[in-house]
Amino acid sequence: MQVSCLVFLPLLTAFLVIMTPRRFSYLIRWISVFGTGLHLALTIMISFLFWAEAKGDGELLRTSLVFKLHLVEKISWFDSLGIQYFVGIDGISLTMVVLTSIIIFAGVLASWNVKERAKEFFALLLILVTGVFGVFVSFDLFLFFMFYELAVLPMYLLIGIWGTGPKEYAAMKLTLMLLIGSAFILVGFFALYYGSGFYTFDLIKLATANFPVDFQRWVFPMIFVGFGVIGALYPLHTWSPDGHSSAPTAVSMLHAGVLMKLGGYGALRIAVFLLPEGAKYWGLFFMGLTTINILYGSFGAIWQKDLKYFTAYSSVSHCGFVLFGISALNFMGMKGAVIQMFSHGIMTGLFFGLIGMVYGRTHTRIISEMGGLARVMPWLATCFYIGGLASLGLPGLSGFIAESHVFLGGFFGHSLQSVGQSGALMKTFTLIATLSIVVTAVYVLRGLGRVFQGPIENAEFANLEDAMLSEKLSTGILVVVLIVVGLYPSILIDVIEPAIRPVLNRLAGGL
Amino acid sequence: MLPEIIVLITAFTLMFVDLFLKRETRYFLMGIPLGGLALAFISVFFLSNRKSFGGQFSLENIDLWLKVFFILCAFVIAIASFSFILGESKETCHKKQIYSFEFLTILLFNLSGMLFLVSARDLLTLYVSLELSTLPLFILTAWKRDALSSEAGLKYVVLGALASALLLLGFSIFYGLTGTMDLVLIGRSTNVSPLFWFASVLVISAIGFKLTLVPFHMWAPEVYQGAPTVVTAYLSVASKGAGLVLMFQIFFRIFGASISSFYFAIALLSALTMTLGNVVAIVQENIKRFMAFSAISQAGYLIMGFLGGFHANSQAVLQGLSRTHPLIALSMMIGLFGLAGIPPLSGFIGKFFLFSVAASSGFYWLVAVAAINSVISLYYYLRIVRQMYIEPVLETTVFPMKLSMGGLLGSLVVISVLLGLVPVFYETILWTWKN
Numbered sequence: 001m002q003v004s005c006l007v008f009l010p011l012l013t014a015f016l017v018i019m020t021p022r023r024f025s026y027l028i029r030w031i032s033v034f035g036t037g038l039h040l041a042l043t044i045m046i047s048f049l050f051w052a053e054a055k056g057d058g059e060l061l062r063t064s065l066v067f068k069l070h071l072v073e074k075i076s077w078f079d080s081l082g083i084q085y086f087v088g089i090d091g092i093s094l095t096m097v098v099l100t101s102i103i104i105f106a107g108v109l110a111s112w113n114v115k116e117r118a119k120e121f122f123a124l125l126l127i128l129v130t131g132v133f134g135v136f137v138s139f140d141l142f143l144f145f146m147f148y149e150l151a152v153l154p155m156y157l158l159i160g161i162w163g164t165g166p167k168e169y170a171a172m173k174l175t176l177m178l179l180i181g182s183a184f185i186l187v188g189f190f191a192l193y194y195g196s197g198f199y200t201f202d203l204i205k206l207a208t209a210n211f212p213v214d215f216q217r218w219v220f221p222m223i224f225v226g227f228g229v230i231g232a233l234y235p236l237h238t239w240s241p242d243g244h245s246s247a248p249t250a251v252s253m254l255h256a257g258v259l260m261k262l263g264g265y266g267a268l269r270i271a272v273f274l275l276p277e278g279a280k281y282w283g284l285f286f287m288g289l290t291t292i293n294i295l296y297g298s299f300g301a302i303w304q305k306d307l308k309y310f311t312a313y314s315s316v317s318h319c320g321f322v323l324f325g326i327s328a329l330n331f332m333g334m335k336g337a338v339i340q341m342f343s344h345g346i347m348t349g350l351f352f353g354l355i356g357m358v359y360g361r362t363h364t365r366i367i368s369e370m371g372g373l374a375r376v377m378p379w380l381a382t383c384f385y386i387g388g389l390a391s392l393g394l395p396g397l398s399g400f401i402a403e404s405h406v407f408l409g410g411f412f413g414h415s416l417q418s419v420g421q422s423g424a425l426m427k428t429f430t431l432i433a434t435l436s437i438v439v440t441a442v443y444v445l446r447g448l449g450r451v452f453q454g455p456i457e458n459a460e461f462a463n464l465e466d467a468m469l470s471e472k473l474s475t476g477i478l479v480v481v482l483i484v485v486g487l488y489p490s491i492l493i494d495v496i497e498p499a500i501r502p503v504l505n506r507l508a509g510g511l
Numbered sequence: 512m513l514p515e516i517i518v519l520i521t522a523f524t525l526m527f528v529d530l531f532l533k534r535e536t537r538y539f540l541m542g543i544p545l546g547g548l549a550l551a552f553i554s555v556f557f558l559s560n561r562k563s564f565g566g567q568f569s570l571e572n573i574d575l576w577l578k579v580f581f582i583l584c585a586f587v588i589a590i591a592s593f594s595f596i597l598g599e600s601k602e603t604c605h606k607k608q609i610y611s612f613e614f615l616t617i618l619l620f621n622l623s624g625m626l627f628l629v630s631a632r633d634l635l636t637l638y639v640s641l642e643l644s645t646l647p648l649f650i651l652t653a654w655k656r657d658a659l660s661s662e663a664g665l666k667y668v669v670l671g672a673l674a675s676a677l678l679l680l681g682f683s684i685f686y687g688l689t690g691t692m693d694l695v696l697i698g699r700s701t702n703v704s705p706l707f708w709f710a711s712v713l714v715i716s717a718i719g720f721k722l723t724l725v726p727f728h729m730w731a732p733e734v735y736q737g738a739p740t741v742v743t744a745y746l747s748v749a750s751k752g753a754g755l756v757l758m759f760q761i762f763f764r765i766f767g768a769s770i771s772s773f774y775f776a777i778a779l780l781s782a783l784t785m786t787l788g789n790v791v792a793i794v795q796e797n798i799k800r801f802m803a804f805s806a807i808s809q810a811g812y813l814i815m816g817f818l819g820g821f822h823a824n825s826q827a828v829l830q831g832l833s834r835t836h837p838l839i840a841l842s843m844m845i846g847l848f849g850l851a852g853i854p855p856l857s858g859f860i861g862k863f864f865l866f867s868v869a870a871s872s873g874f875y876w877l878v879a880v881a882a883i884n885s886v887i888s889l890y891y892y893l894r895i896v897r898q899m900y901i902e903p904v905l906e907t908t909v910f911p912m913k914l915s916m917g918g919l920l921g922s923l924v925v926i927s928v929l930l931g932l933v934p935v936f937y938e939t940i941l942w943t944w945k946n
Contacts, residue, residue: 146854160901183882190870
């Protein structure tokens, strides 16, 4: 019951927003904030419930190789097709749900200033987030796919109506690319459904199937690339810079912060978990692609003049870490990938939120037109620096934990495929990828320095005000999370580890 | 047979009562078709599964659903056509010699044909009921009697006659091969011979015509464009439905045993149809032609058809609709997304089901083609959504919205969502499928 509440609370809030007459625009905002705030509270409650259940299992949970789900709800739905309403929570889901809950709350707070057609804006935002929550807790592939599409589509209107710049082009490009990805995913799902011989979409049951090796080798890239599109896998990432920079603040926060994580999540949960042989066959190939991802994104960010493009390219680079860690196919790498999903979600959410706030004041996003803004908006500048430092992997912030895991996984991890040459290749890829740490430091420090340091270049900027209360709240939450995870990472790791063991067990050939 | 009888009686009653009533009292006449249809709708639920007329007419679970569907379609079209029927002034009626209520009478005849078609289990009944449902459509297409509409009607008649001649020839060969009219018996007693293949090709072409499959689709754009908009909507839903029923009857009852040898042909026709329909739809400017091509790639343009009813003939007219008529824009968007197969709307589970059927026979490439096609179709649906939601308002687009139309659209939207979430309907189909 709790998990269903988690999924449908945003939908209920969206319904309330739709029912509110258009002229009470402040009421619409309050309903949205209250709804998402309640949702955050519910998420925290569920985290405690999860802990309680997990503790009950005690030591067993830490070493258990069996897939363990909590708070399960299972209702048969389209019976003859073997489709169920099957939701539940494990460590990875919980991490992602907490992330989404935080980002949407911060996002709603950050879009306090949306006045134009506010009702539709908040309603669509909440419907979108319903889809995201649905994806993270579904363990039936049909349900998963349904929520996935629900999460992708409202994006078209959100960017098309409230966006800036070439918004219609960006919106169409983003929607179509993501849906072509989902077309591949759908074909893959059908292959799983019929290939398993079980005629079910139940993820747990499918995980007990013995797929033939040849079958896995052609289905795995289908599903992985399908999810790779939304996870910004090179060379299918091109929707991301355009989409993120055209989207309104809350939407870029949500999209870069959460939606891109659907890719990593699906790749890990479905592609690698169900098709281990396929994963071993293609692992190195995708590791190579994601190495390009990481470097291409960070080099791309150096050249950007627009703050949003700057962040979007850095997202491409950071999302590369997620898929990189997953394709390393070992414990460290996958753990790092999940932490990176969380950490990057919070970090990018913070970035895009801050950019929206700065843009709202200066009305420009061009880096060279700004300068010295730290004098007039110290709060925003501080938050921006903390986010930037997390992004370049400064120890003490969450980015360091994630990236160090991923690199260790890539370099030292005993990969299941690391026999002879491929082990050396993995080390090479990792070494190349670590270059991005330097490049990231270059673009982050240079970019932030231009924007915030030095004298105030434009006289008009001298009288700008710092963040107001809702903005302080929105950015404050995100900064606190970044620091907490950076200083006390076990809070995440303890939850994630038991959820990753079953995946490794599959990879090692166990059932 | 109760619903068929009720529909026919209603049609005749309407025809005669119309003769003796003055124009002013005609509003009263509206009650007759609506009442008759409602009665027919209710009567379906009192039917039981049985055979009559020596097995020529029989009823199964799925037939009941199809009948309900056809009656609902006719009901919706009847309501939507009221403004169209009553809107004609006395002078134009006199000049064009239009007797408005004939429209509904003819519609009812067509409906009875489709209802018979569902239950026919015999070559002759099948053919006659098909003709009964097709001939009225020719008349309805030419209803406006202007150049476009008459041309459309003529084209439809000529090509339709050709198709039905092919069908009849195919049927007579089946009869010659087996010596029986009964569909199931034919299916059991056919030996696969060259003549059988020849007859099958003839019959499949006729089905292709009905369903606007490529390469038998050429009539559709002209007819859809020329016909009155209400009729276009009806054509794209009910007539397609009838075509599907015909296909179902022939493929599962006659070809039942040898159906797997038709798989590749079906897959090829389906891939061609989807792709051509979609690709050509992208470049259409006239919204009805666009509908036609899009309907070639998939049936079910009900909601859009109504919007055409507001005399919107170019896509540009929809600009800013979300602000002038939020409800219409919303229902149109939901309708379009439903067609594109976006969850949780009815189109999604429908598509999912179709894909799974293709995948179960190992046609993964067809699933991929279909999935990519549905993304292509989404491209042009999104363009319309853009016109409605993103582009600024044009002043000229304001047109009045009737309460009845609002209610109709609202209920269609609700049905579309419910069909996507409630499994009963698909469970019945699947049940029939497996038996």
